[in-house]
Amino acid sequence: MKYYIKTFGCQMNERDSEKIESILQENGYEISNVKDADIVIVNSCAVREKSERKIFSEIGRIKNLNKKAKFISMGCVAQIYPEELSKISDVVLGTTSLYEFKQLFNDGIKGTFISNTIQNPDYVFGHLKNIRAYVDITYGCNNFCTYCVVPYTRLREVSRSYKSILEEIKEIVEFGGKEVILLGQNVNSYNYEGLNFIGLLEMINKIEKLKRIRFITSHPKDFGEDLAIAISEFEKACEHLHLPLQSGSDRILRLMRRRYNFKEFAKKIEYFRKYNPKGSVTSDIIVGFPQETKDDFKKTIFALKEIQFDEIYSFKYSNRPFAKASLMPNQVSEEEKNERLLMVQEIQSKISKQINNRYFGNIEEVLLDSKAKLANQMQGRTRTNKIVNIDNVDFTLKEGDIVFAKIKKINKHSLNGEICTN
Ligand code: SF4
Numbered sequence: 001m002k003y004y005i006k007t008f009g010c011q012m013n014e015r016d017s018e019k020i021e022s023i024l025q026e027n028g029y030e031i032s033n034v035k036d037a038d039i040v041i042v043n044s045c046a047v048r049e050k051s052e053r054k055i056f057s058e059i060g061r062i063k064n065l066n067k068k069a070k071f072i073s074m075g076c077v078a079q080i081y082p083e084e085l086s087k088i089s090d091v092v093l094g095t096t097s098l099y100e101f102k103q104l105f106n107d108g109i110k111g112t113f114i115s116n117t118i119q120n121p122d123y124v125f126g127h128l129k130n131i132r133a134y135v136d137i138t139y140g141c142n143n144f145c146t147y148c149v150v151p152y153t154r155l156r157e158v159s160r161s162y163k164s165i166l167e168e169i170k171e172i173v174e175f176g177g178k179e180v181i182l183l184g185q186n187v188n189s190y191n192y193e194g195l196n197f198i199g200l201l202e203m204i205n206k207i208e209k210l211k212r213i214r215f216i217t218s219h220p221k222d223f224g225e226d227l228a229i230a231i232s233e234f235e236k237a238c239e240h241l242h243l244p245l246q247s248g249s250d251r252i253l254r255l256m257r258r259r260y261n262f263k264e265f266a267k268k269i270e271y272f273r274k275y276n277p278k279g280s281v282t283s284d285i286i287v288g289f290p291q292e293t294k295d296d297f298k299k300t301i302f303a304l305k306e307i308q309f310d311e312i313y314s315f316k317y318s319n320r321p322f323a324k325a326s327l328m329p330n331q332v333s334e335e336e337k338n339e340r341l342l343m344v345q346e347i348q349s350k351i352s353k354q355i356n357n358r359y360f361g362n363i364e365e366v367l368l369d370s371k372a373k374l375a376n377q378m379q380g381r382t383r384t385n386k387i388v389n390i391d392n393v394d395f396t397l398k399e400g401d402i403v404f405a406k407i408k409k410i411n412k413h414s415l416n417g418e419i420c421t422n
Pocket of ligand 1 (some may be wrong): 142
């Protein structure tokens with residue numbers, strides 16, 4: 001029996017797909033191309049209006065390629081449009097109900113599974129035996145930023161029990177995993193029976209054979225000096241912080257309901273760099289939020305130059321279902337958004353290049369996690385999350401090994417290095 005899965009969207013969706021794949025593989029299914037599959041799954045994303053429309057057309061396209069397969073719709077679009085999707089799918093699986101997928105092999109592959117609470121958050125799903133593995137620590141979000149659909153598609157925040165998290169990580173390590181990426185919309189607000197995020201990090205840091213810990217995403221309002229110190233003290237916690245700024249304008253941040261201003265944000269970065277001077281910082285930026293004037297936008301440009309992020313993920317604002325910002329007046333034109341996005345990307349690209357240039361000649365610890373493009377290359381990441389292609393690798397090296405590499409070349413989005421033997 002075979003399956004095919006197509007995933008849209010963020011790391012949460014990637015991890016959800018992996019959970020479903022692990023259940024399929026436990027039931028004897030193997031991955032295949034779409035035409036040979038007995039089960040076809042589309043895991044959807046609702047983060048932009050465009051991605052939603054794309055899902056419906058993608059479903060039509062995929063169904064035409066294989067009319068015999070059982071068809072499963074899952075993900076954020078399934079959670080908010082179950083009725084529409086149930087007309088064209090054998091199974092509709094909401095983000096809250098992944099656990100139900102296990103039952104389908106006993107009860108027949110059909111039905112709609114949507115809930116308004118997160119079902120069985122402590123269930124330990126399997127993994128696909130990756131060197132770097134995502135582990136959910138919280139589900140959902142309580143923040144209701146005005147541009148975001150997540151509190152509607154993934155519901156209110158629930159922290160998983162530390163026991164189930166530790167059990168899952170121990171299993172990952174048992175199967176050769178070396179790095180975990182703790183996942184949540186707002187990981188720093190983790191709270192399980194009084195255990196906070198730093199307490200959880202401390203427990204995970206003690207897991208034998210685990211080499212590295214990362215986490216995404218942090219909300220600036222919940223990131224403090226104590227966590228900056230913890231990252232520097234727990235040897236497995238990598239010196240990389242992803243902290244979404246979104247806008248440099250305090251007025252726009254208020255309209256976005258982000259609950260910090262630029263000065264407060266900059267202070268958080270200062271804490272991180274004070275205790276982790278060699279650390280890297282990445283961020284998210286939205287351009288063209290409703291009512292964003294040229295002056296507001298200039299403040300975002302100022303913020304980029306001031307903070308000097310290693311890398312940013314930049315997006316044009318887009319209306320999303322249920323999000324309050326969709327109803328705000330004075331929406332910015334598409335043309336203006338395109339111009340602003342281009343400007344942000346050009347400026348950031350120069351900053352990223354300058355920061356990466358500082359790596360030239362450094363000796364970096366690299367965790368090898370995959371083959372690179374060339375036959376004698378392997379790829380891995382530094383503790384600061386920079387991708388490194390290691391040239392002229394010895395055939396004895398394998399994924400999961402940690403090596404030291406001297407950085408010899410700086411590329412646009414990666415570095416090249418050679419194994420350092422002394
Ligand atoms: S913190 Fe804001 S942007 Fe992030 S998931 Fe929650 S509502 Fe969305």
